Amino acid sequence: MPVVELAGVTKAYESKVAVRDLSLSIEAGQMFGLLGPNGAGKTSSIRMMMGMTMPDSGTVKLFEKPFERSNLDRVGYLPEERGLYKKMKVLEQLVFFGQLHGLSAGDAERKATAWAKRLDIDEALPKKTEELSKGMQQKIQFIGSLLHDPGLIVMDEPFSGLDPVNAKLLEQTLLELKDEGRAIVFSTHRMDQVEKLCDSICLINKGQAVLSGRVREIKSRYERNHVIVEFDGSADFLASSEIAEAQNYSGHAEIKLKPHGDAQKLLREASEKAKIYRFEMVEPSLEEIFIQTVGESVDA
Amino acid sequence: MRNVLLVAKREYLEQVRGRAFKMTTFGVPLIFAAILGIAFMSSRGLGSGKHLAVASNDALLAAEIKGQLVGNKDTKTKVDVVSPATPGDRDTLVDEVKTKKIEGFLWVETLQGKPAKATYTSQSSGDFITGARMREAVNHALLDARLQSGGLQHQAAEDLVKGIPVETFQVKKDGAVVKSNATASFWKGYVMAILLSMTTMVYGMNVARSVIQEKTSRIFEVMLSIAKPADMLAGKLIGVGAVGLTQIGIWLVAGAIILGTPFAATILSGDYAVHVSALETVLFPVYFLLGYLLYSSRFAGLAATCETEQELQMYMPLAAVPVWLSFSLIMVVMNDSNSAWAVGGSLFPPTAPIIMFLRMASQVPPAWQFAVSIGLLVLSIVSVLWVSAKLYRVGILMYGKRATLPELMRWLRYS
Numbered sequence: 001m002p003v004v005e006l007a008g009v010t011k012a013y014e015s016k017v018a019v020r021d022l023s024l025s026i027e028a029g030q031m032f033g034l035l036g037p038n039g040a041g042k043t044s045s046i047r048m049m050m051g052m053t054m055p056d057s058g059t060v061k062l063f064e065k066p067f068e069r070s071n072l073d074r075v076g077y078l079p080e081e082r083g084l085y086k087k088m089k090v091l092e093q094l095v096f097f098g099q100l101h102g103l104s105a106g107d108a109e110r111k112a113t114a115w116a117k118r119l120d121i122d123e124a125l126p127k128k129t130e131e132l133s134k135g136m137q138q139k140i141q142f143i144g145s146l147l148h149d150p151g152l153i154v155m156d157e158p159f160s161g162l163d164p165v166n167a168k169l170l171e172q173t174l175l176e177l178k179d180e181g182r183a184i185v186f187s188t189h190r191m192d193q194v195e196k197l198c199d200s201i202c203l204i205n206k207g208q209a210v211l212s213g214r215v216r217e218i219k220s221r222y223e224r225n226h227v228i229v230e231f232d233g234s235a236d237f238l239a240s241s242e243i244a245e246a247q248n249y250s251g252h253a254e255i256k257l258k259p260h261g262d263a264q265k266l267l268r269e270a271s272e273k274a275k276i277y278r279f280e281m282v283e284p285s286l287e288e289i290f291i292q293t294v295g296e297s298v299d300a
Numbered sequence: 301m302r303n304v305l306l307v308a309k310r311e312y313l314e315q316v317r318g319r320a321f322k323m324t325t326f327g328v329p330l331i332f333a334a335i336l337g338i339a340f341m342s343s344r345g346l347g348s349g350k351h352l353a354v355a356s357n358d359a360l361l362a363a364e365i366k367g368q369l370v371g372n373k374d375t376k377t378k379v380d381v382v383s384p385a386t387p388g389d390r391d392t393l394v395d396e397v398k399t400k401k402i403e404g405f406l407w408v409e410t411l412q413g414k415p416a417k418a419t420y421t422s423q424s425s426g427d428f429i430t431g432a433r434m435r436e437a438v439n440h441a442l443l444d445a446r447l448q449s450g451g452l453q454h455q456a457a458e459d460l461v462k463g464i465p466v467e468t469f470q471v472k473k474d475g476a477v478v479k480s481n482a483t484a485s486f487w488k489g490y491v492m493a494i495l496l497s498m499t500t501m502v503y504g505m506n507v508a509r510s511v512i513q514e515k516t517s518r519i520f521e522v523m524l525s526i527a528k529p530a531d532m533l534a535g536k537l538i539g540v541g542a543v544g545l546t547q548i549g550i551w552l553v554a555g556a557i558i559l560g561t562p563f564a565a566t567i568l569s570g571d572y573a574v575h576v577s578a579l580e581t582v583l584f585p586v587y588f589l590l591g592y593l594l595y596s597s598r599f600a601g602l603a604a605t606c607e608t609e610q611e612l613q614m615y616m617p618l619a620a621v622p623v624w625l626s627f628s629l630i631m632v633v634m635n636d637s638n639s640a641w642a643v644g645g646s647l648f649p650p651t652a653p654i655i656m657f658l659r660m661a662s663q664v665p666p667a668w669q670f671a672v673s674i675g676l677l678v679l680s681i682v683s684v685l686w687v688s689a690k691l692y693r694v695g696i697l698m699y700g701k702r703a704t705l706p707e708l709m710r711w712l713r714y715s
Contacts, residue, residue, distance in 0.1 A: 050525050069528065077525035083518030087314055099306050100526040141522065 001064060003028050003152045003183035004049055009058035011044055018044035020207040021058070026185055026200070028151065031178050033194040033215075034187040036204035037294055042187040043080055045204065046156050049185070050077055062152065073102055076150035080157045080187075082141055086130040090140055093129060094147065101148035108147055115143040119169060134161050142170065146177075153177060155186040159193060171197060191287035201286075203293055211293050219283045226282045227255040227263060233274030242266045256284075303527045307535025308542065311510065315543045325547050329554035336558065350430060351378045353393055353405035355385035361408060361445050368437035397423055406434050416442055486634055488576065489661025492584065493630075493654045495551075497623045499588055500653065503544040504595030505619065507536055511603035511692070512612050520696040529693040533600055533685075541592055545585060552581075580660060583670075590677040591653035595619070597681060601688025604695030622650035626658075633658045637665070647673050649680040 004026040011019045019041040026032045034042050047053045048060055051067050062071040085093055091112060098108025116122040121139050124132055132140065138161055145153065153174075159167050174197060178184055188194060194201060195215065203211040211218060230252050238246045238253060242261040247254045257263060267279050284292075315321055352369065356362040362383040369379050380402070382389050393405040404422025420434045440461060447457035469477050514520055523532055599619065606612045626645065633642040637659040645655035646665065652673045659665050 052521070052524050072525060075525070077522070079518075079521035079525070081518035081521050083514075083520065083522055085310075085314070085519060086517060087318075088310075096306065096310055097522075097526065100303055100523075144522070 001028060002026060002061070003063060004185065005059075005061040005064075006045070006049070007059045007061075009045070009048060009055040009060060011048060011053060011055050017207050019048070019055075019204075022202075022204070022207070022209055023058075024202045024209065024212060026152075026183050028183050029178060029181045030183055030200060031174065031198045032183070032185045033198035033201040034185060034204065035189075035191075035194060035201055035290060036187075040204045041207040042204055043156055044207075046079075046154055046185070046187060049154055050075065073148065074151045076145035076148070076153045078142055078145045078153075078155040078158055080160075082134075082138055082161075084129045084137055084141060084144075087128060089126060089128055090132070091125040094125075094140065094144055097144040098147040103148055111147045112143060115146060119143060119173065135163060135166055138162060139166065139170075142173075151182055153182055153184045155184070157188055158186050159188060159190055167193075191285065191290055195286045203290060205294050211289070215286070218289065219286070222284045222289060224281050224283055225257040225259075225261065226284050226288070227257065227266065228278065228280045228282055229253045229255060229270060229276065230278035231270065231274040231276050235274070237266070237270040237273045240266050240269050242269075256288075303531045304535045304538065307527065307532055308539035311536050311539025312542050315506065315540060316546065321543065321547070325550050329551060329558060332555070333558045350376075350403045351380075351401075352430075353380040353382055353396070353402050354408070355382040355389055355393060355405055356408040356410070357384045358408070358410045358445075359383040361410060361441055364441035364444055365406065365408065365437050368440050369433065394421065397421060404430065406438065408438060410442075484575075485661045489634065489658040490630070492576075492580070492657045492661070493626065496584070496588060496591065496657055497626065497654050499544055499548060500591040500595050501619060501623065503540055503592050504599055505616075506543070507540045507596035508599035508603035508612055509609065510536055510540065511600050511696070512606055512609050515604065515606075515696055516608065524696070529696070530689055533597075533689055533692050536600065537593060537596055540596065541589060544588065544592055548585060548588060577664075579664065580657070583660070584657070586674070587653040587656060590674065590681065593681045594649060594677060594684060595622075597685040597688045601684075601691035601695070604688075604692040623654065626651040626654035629655060630658060634662060637662045643669065647676060649677045652677055 002025040004024075006022055006024050009019055009022045010017065022041070022045060024032075034045065036042050044053070048055050049062070051060075051069060051072065060067045062068075063074060065071065085096075088096070091109065094112035094116075095105055095108040098111060099105060103111070113122065113125065116125055119139050119142070121136060121143075124136055124140065129137060129140070142155075142158070145155075158170060158174075162170060171193065174184055174186075198215055200214050201212065201218065202209050232251060235248050235253070238248055238255070242257055242263070242265055243255055244258045244261070245256040255266070257266070263281060267276070270276055270279070354362045354365045354369070356365070359381075362381045362385075366379045366381050370377050382393065382405075385407070390407060393402070393407075396402045397404060400423065403424075404420060406418060406420050408416060408418045410416045416438075418434075418438045420431060422430070443461050444454075444457045447460060448454060452460070471477050514523070527535075599615075602615055603612055606615075629641055629645050629651070632639060633645065633655060636642065642655065642659055643665075645651045646659050646669060648655075656665070656670070656673055
């Protein structure tokens with residue numbers, strides 16, 4: 001059952017069209033990545049899902065019903081612009097958010113404390129928000145969006161500003177939430193995370209969806225003409241006539257072959273010049289697909 | 301409604317726990333008590349306890365002046381009489397002032413056929429209180445002396461020059477004639493109007509500041525995913541208004557305690573004998589709430605269109621316009637509380653709270669005027685709130701650039 005459904009949604013601000021004829025559908029238990037360069041229309045799309053702005057045309061459905069504010073009680077939202085009440089104590093603030101979502105003060109406090117322990121930030125609960133680092137504030141805000149056990153979690157750039165340890169913790173938590181059957185939508189620029197976490201993506205550029213579908217299916221559309229080589233010795237083989245592009249990172253080379261380029265010939269050339277530890281044909285990364293697709297849509 | 305109350309509670313607790321609230325809530329009554337205390341202490345010794353000299357060629361006049369100066373209740377002032385005085389005595393007295401043996405001397409010359417001439421020489425040029433006492437004593441003594449020289453007995457002359465106080469009475473609506481005090485009424489109206497304008501402005505601006513702080517801290521986007529903009533605005537207005545009422549309540553209790561002390565009773569007597577009626581006690585919070593809601597709803601919408609607190613500050617002079625307008629009418633209203641200006645000002649919503657209180661100080665206006673005044677205020681609040689809510693709804697999500705007038709008009713259409 002689709003938890004979120006956007007059908008032919010368009011939103012314009014004065015003369016600028018922020019989102020044009022966007023359609024997407026997100027199922028329960030699915031992690032969905034909303035990708036796109038800066039100003040592509042990701043935040044505008046998310047704001048329409050959250051009912052903060054209304055589409056000029058098209059429909060937004062949450063939990064299979066046309067948008068209603070009452071449905072937001074089943075949605076957890078982490079906006080791109082982080083904001084908390086700076087003078088409030090963290091626990092008080094979380095209880096306040098929980099109560100606004102319909103929880104009793106006692107339930108909100110119990111859940112806030114449990115989540116804070118789970119995310120290893122319980123020592124921050126008695127402190128004022130202004131005493132916390134940005135990363136800690138982000139974790140608190142993340143907890144605030146989950147207190148009411150939402151069926152849909154919408155996050156705008158959830159990993160920005162997090163150190164690797166906390167980013168890993170967030171990734172792990174999102175995977176657990178997905179396993180519990182919740183639908184998760186997030187926007188990001190971090191392709192490695194999308195590749196690891198998302199089941200489906202929608203790539204938006206200039207307000208339009210230029211690529212969408214399941215990650216596996218999208219990647220399989222692209223030719224397996226990328227090679228990773230780990231080697232010791234001369235890198236002269238990277239000048240081979242079989243190669244279209246190559247990046248050499250001190251013994252680790254990422255290579256894109258020319259159309260119909262011969263990988264076996266390249267392997268022979270490489271082994272003549274250097275000692276080869278790894279030679280692997282791989283699919284293009286999502287990052288490469290992203291750059292290629294956005295580049296094509298710009299050219300078009 | 302639950303969310304409105306939750307937002308109001310959060311707003312209330314945050315402001316009440318703040319340092320500014322504690323300082324003003326407890327500081328204002330303390331300052332008020334301190335002012336009364338200082339006034340009480342200083343009034344007891346004002347212009348008295350000095351060592352002065354009166355010198356004149358007319359010994360009788362000098363004695364009369366001394367009598368005036370040390371008479372009444374002032375037993376602390378010591379007055380030396382030098383009479384008949386010579387130019388040499390004047391030099392001696394100047395020396396005594398210089399060596400601080402005396403604080404000043406009054407030199408009075410009366411020459412046949414010419415007006416009397418009096419000078420007061422002292423260490424301090426700014427001692428206007430003693431100067432005034434001197435003037436009063438000299439004039440009184442001279443008039444007394446002239447009347448006596450015209451054949452009147454001392455007591456008859458005294459009775460003649462004694463001032464006659466004019467008591468004022470007011471005819472109430474029920475026909476009862478009651479004693480009144482115009483000066484006390486003026487001060488009461490003035491103080492209540494200042495309190496009303498101050499609290500209305502302060503709490504109205506608090507709402508605006510709270511809006512802009514939430515906008516700059518980007519909390520709005522989180523809040524909008526949980527609560528409706530109208531609930532957020534209503535909660536904010538109720539929460540901050542409740543803070544204002546709490547503060548006024550504490551001030552009223554503290555004021556009653558302070559006014560109950562003996563030293564306050566001494567100071568606030570005669571022309572300063574303030575009596576606050578039951579009607580005024582009831583209407584003060586009513587007009588505070590209405591004035592506050594009109595003011596704060598206007599500024600909540602305006603704050604949502606601003607980017608920074610500094611930008612909001614630029615609108616402050618606009619905020620004070622109704623207050624300036626109200627106070628510019630103060631003399632007109634106090635002179636005739638039923639004049640067209642006074643009635644118009646008390647019905648015109650932006651000035652109604654202040655002008656109505658100024659009018660009430662001298663005469664209670666007819667009931668229908670209260671009804672119209674409150675009705676118009678409520679209508680204005682509803683209209684302003686309607687526009688502000690629209691600006692608020694769009695403005696809180698607009699970052700990055702200052703909104704122009706055409707953009708504001710578009711915002712009104714969007715929402």
